[in-house]
Amino acid sequence: MPYKNIYRFIILSLCFLPLANSYARIKLITLPVREHVEIQLENKHTTIIEEERIVPLKKGNNNIDFSWHNSSIRPDTIIFRVLNDESGLKTNILSVSYPPNESALTWKVSANQNGSARVRISYAINRLNKKYHYIARANQDESKMQLVQYIKVDNQSGEAFNEARMNTGSEHSVTLPMEIDETQQFINHNYTDVPIEKTYTVNAVQFGYQDRTQDTLNVLMHYQIHNDKAHNMGTQSLVAGKYRIYQQDKEGTAVFVGEDWGEYTAIDDKTDLFIGQARDIVVKRVIERKKHRLINGNLYNLDVLLSYEIENFKNKPVTLIIEEFLPYLNNETLSAISENGLEWEIGSDTTLSGKPIKQRTNSETVAYQIKLPARTEATKKIKLIKKLHINFKNQW
Amino acid sequence: MLNRMKHYPMVLLIILNLMVMNVWAKNIDLSTLPNRDSVQLTIYNSENLTLVRETRQISVKKGQNRLQFSWVNTKIDPTSVQLNIISHPIELQLNNTTFPHDKPQMLYWHIMSAVESLVTVEISYFTSGISWRADYSAILSQSGKTMSMDSFVSVSNHSGEDYENAQVRLVIGKINLVEQVNDLVGQAQYKKEKRKRVKQDMSLRIAKATMSQRAGFYFASNELMEKEKEVEKDSLSEYTIFTIDGTETIPNQWSKRLRSGFSKDINIDIIYRYRPREYGDHLARILLFTNNKKSSLGDAPLPEGKIQLYQKNKQNTLTYIAGVTLKYTSVDDKVELNTGVDPDIYFDLMSLKNWKDMIWMHYRKANVYRRIGDGHIIVDHNSRVAGWNEHQMFAQHVRNYTDNPINVEIRRVIKGDSILKSQLDIKKHDFQTVDIHSHLKKGEKQALLYEVDTKKGRNAKQNQVSLETRIITYPTW
Incomplete structure (x- = not known):
């Protein structure tokens, strides 16, 4: 690092002055250079710098100045540690003094002999931020993908770091120079052969209608990413960030198919990436029946039958998930939401096969999964009619 | 001191006027400036107040002496300035103190001395700003x-x-x-x-x-x-x-x-707590330790102050955890530090199922109540629901994606005349609040199931929650 830069920004210096005048700001100083710099990017909000320098100490008391003009160090986080004692050099940190109107401090350190001490200074720094983003490249049949995690480190902190090791919490780290106002981007993880689970989902409330007059629902496509060993991942939590998704076409060219914000995904957890709307799967949702069955006085049950007309124009089988948000359905049918908890059960007229999906069903939502077979040349398309019968009970 | 005057215009001065006559010259004075020999600061943070006690040596003549004390541009409370004669308390007597009308931040002490001597005096005063x-x-x-x-x-x-x-x-x-x-x-x-x-x-x-040891033994000179x-x-x-x-x-x-x-080896406990009133609507990671000898602390209370928390990582460097406030902690008291949300813990409360029973109808004309399902129901369009029992089943999902086992404590407010049914480790905190405790191994996923039955309308007789042990299974729909 050129000396000019050192003077401008963070300076660690040793003052040889009588200690009685320790607050006089005229000094003769030596400038120990940084031996090693580590940028800790693990914490979501706070970046920590750890730098090591070799500081010559004389027997007796020494003043070590640390100043950070024009850089955004958080002074209350500064930690000073002397690392090695191999040579028999023993040190005591006696005090820290903060001069007025300066971004600086002075450690008063006593040493038992003349020698060089390796010191580590750690501090939090503002405006040295990181962002995660991902590139997913799916193969042509969307069975597998490559997922690359990038980290972009933007240095607006006012300080340059020559050859800094970026520590992101993963087992490996990269060493890069970080100049002022510079942005560095590097690959943190590269996962290959990640099996894809693609889902198609309809939900009249959450995803809405494609055409309300025709009762056709939006069919949303998701890639489900399982951050576990079974899916060739699971080495580190996936930090939230933007996922850009590409798919290979017949010529082997990557075509951009969509992007989404991915949530924080811990090891063994999963996340859904929305990749767009399907056009070759058409779902029509109609309320076929709504019947008010009086029990007594103002107490009644409400009988609702939903009908789904599902068409698959694709040449391959797909899995469709149908979700119903029941408070809305109750409201849709009777225009009043009960103040009490919604009591419901699945009625006998339901033709959706199997049980509701456990992970997606609760007191307000019911979800079913349907396997749609591929269309054939003979049939041209696959059309299914499925019914969902919900009985809302004990309402008033 | 004089040298510093160039740099710091705000100074404390004590001037001994050498004139011993009763009539003081108005504008021409000759003075000496005794230095401070010692100074002691006692800083009371709660009041922005510092007691300063300083000693100085002054020469006094026999007879009347005048001592001038001034504190230009300082933050001294003038009513608090006191002079105390240390070395010759009998021979010297402080007669009176004058605050001149034309010179703020100054006073004169008039001292009658029976001797001509070097005298040690203590000046004490309160100042703010320290x-x-x-x-x-x-x-x-x-x-x-x-x-x-x-x-x-x-x-x-x-x-x-x-x-x-x-x-x-x-x-x-x-x-x-x-x-x-x-x-x-x-x-x-x-x-x-x-x-x-x-x-x-x-x-x-x-x-x-050491002196009595044989020759050849030395103390390490440090x-x-x-x-x-x-x-x-x-x-x-x-x-x-x-x-x-x-x-x-x-x-x-x-x-x-x-x-x-x-303190080198403080035993700490990390507990994950959900207490929305105290920590906000999230599962907070709470770091606990005790200010006692066992924790190699406990020699004094810990004053309130900011604590920066770091953790050693696999690379033997530091990972930042949080900067939080440590409250004043007495000896043997517990320190609780809320270090915020841990992204590696999944925490979500899911309402699984609701149902009602014990529904009572009120027949207004006859002013009677009948329960639905008791076989004696009379259909009356003017009857109204008057009381019922509501059942709600919940799954508190907790997943531990950290590298260590964890303890979780979940505080829930359950209002009304309620019974909480579950097999979980639950303790009542107060009449309507419960604490659910659980331990999760590394990588473990738990769905903590419980049912809340609340009597509503005319069914409600109390306003408190009671606990009942009952096996709760995941519902099927």
């Missing part, structure tokens, strides 16, 4: 079971005056200023001196023992290596006084930070 604060820096071990902690005290001087080689005392606790300040400092001083005497005796014994200053902690009544060993120089506008303690 403050101290505590702060801490803690490093957790990689396993998260222990931590080391440095405690610091920082003194800032914005009083307008330089204090060189001052003995510094810091008072923790809220003081009543009316009478107690001097007692407090006096008693602490006595204690300190007593301890100092014990130390001196010990040093003397060691020195004697004279040049100054030791870290000790901060002595005295408790006095409701207060704690930290006394910094030796003296410190704190020029005006400067701050100085000293280590007041170091």
